[in-house]
Amino acid sequence: xxxxxxxxxxxxxxxxHDVARLRYRQFLEAVxxxxxxxxxxxxxxxxxxxxxTMEFSADRLQLLDNDQNNAQQIIKADQMILRRTLDLVTxxxxxxxxxxxNKENRLRSALVDRLDVMVRMQNIxxxxxxxxxxxxxxxxxxxxxxxxxxxxxxxLNAVMHQAQPN
Numbered sequence: 001x002x003x004x005x006x007x008x009x010x011x012x013x014x015x016x017h018d019v020a021r022l023r024y025r026q027f028l029e030a031v032x033x034x035x036x037x038x039x040x041x042x043x044x045x046x047x048x049x050x051x052x053t054m055e056f057s058a059d060r061l062q063l064l065d066n067d068q069n070n071a072q073q074i075i076k077a078d079q080m081i082l083r084r085t086l087d088l089v090t091x092x093x094x095x096x097x098x099x100x101x102n103k104e105n106r107l108r109s110a111l112v113d114r115l116d117v118m119v120r121m122q123n124i125x126x127x128x129x130x131x132x133x134x135x136x137x138x139x140x141x142x143x144x145x146x147x148x149x150x151x152x153x154x155x156l157n158a159v160m161h162q163a164q165p166n
Contacts, residue, residue, distance in 0.1 A: 008146070008153035010133065013053075016160050017129045020049040024122055031118065034107055036097050043093055045164075047086060050125075052163035054079045056156050057132060071135035078128040085124055088117045 027042035057075060092114035099110040 008150040009156065010149075012153035012156050013133065016049065016053055016156065017133075019160075020046060020053065021122075021125065021129075023049060024125060028118060028122065031093065031096070031111065032115075034100075034111065036093070036100055040093055040097070043090065047090070048163040049160065050082065050086065052159050053156075054082065056159050060152065074131055074135055075128075078124070078131060081124055082121075082128060085117065085121045089121050092117055 023042055023046035027039055027046055030036075030039035030042055058079065096107065096110055096114065099105045099107050
């Protein structure tokens with residue numbers, strides 16, 4: 001059985017997806033521990049990573065032929081949903097911080113009321129990343145040689161480091 005050739009872009013994208021999921025998990029752990037300052041920090045780091053990967057993939061969608069329009073539409077729809085859900089999560093955290101300032105409010109109850117949107121974000125992210133790899137990145141080998149794949153991987157890495165993930 002022949003081995004699949006290594007696709008540098010897929011490898012790099014997988015790495016950054018893992019970093020983004022880790023950041024979001026750190027956010028979830030902090031928010032469920034009611035460590036809201038840490039939660040806010042991890043959410044901001046996650047948001048920068050998410051924004052950078054979405055901008056990168058949106059810019060690269062044009063590298064695909066027009067016959068891949070369906071895949072492009074799926075990714076664009078996912079990105080719209082991710083942005084909206086991230087806004088909801090950001091609002092939920094701001095509301096929790098406001099609750100924490102009012103000693104009469106029950107912070108844990110306020111968290112439980114908002115937890116669904118936070119978990120929804122995690123599920124949307126996982127599904128989006130899988131679809132992105134299956135629909136867009138998996139098609140790049142047909143459209144790009146190994147040197148192009150490496151160039152795109154290097155560009156992604158540079159973009160992600162500019163997002164300051166740490």
